[in-house]
Amino acid sequence: MKTKFGHMPCRDCGKVVVVRANEHETLSYTCDECNDSGYCRKGQENYATWLGRITRVAPAAKPTPAADPPRKKAAGGTII
Numbered sequence: 001m002k003t004k005f006g007h008m009p010c011r012d013c014g015k016v017v018v019v020r021a022n023e024h025e026t027l028s029y030t031c032d033e034c035n036d037s038g039y040c041r042k043g044q045e046n047y048a049t050w051l052g053r054i055t056r057v058a059p060a061a062k063p064t065p066a067a068d069p070p071r072k073k074a075a076g077g078t079i080i
């Protein structure tokens, strides 16, 4: 299963593409614009280069505790 890893500019056209990582930490992407694709296995020489180009997606953040819901204002009765 591939998980979203980050973003980087396409090698070919420069459009920012989504980089995914599989369970072996192999990085891969496919560019929708120019149909370029590529991958990089962990341990390859250019792996560090990939990491340097990729803007990492923040790991799934814990949900922030919900702030107190805004209190409803008491409906003001209209005095006739």
Ligand SMILES: [Zn+2]
Pocket: 010, 011, 012, 013, 014, 015, 031, 032, 033, 034, 035, 036
């Ligand atoms: Zn491209």
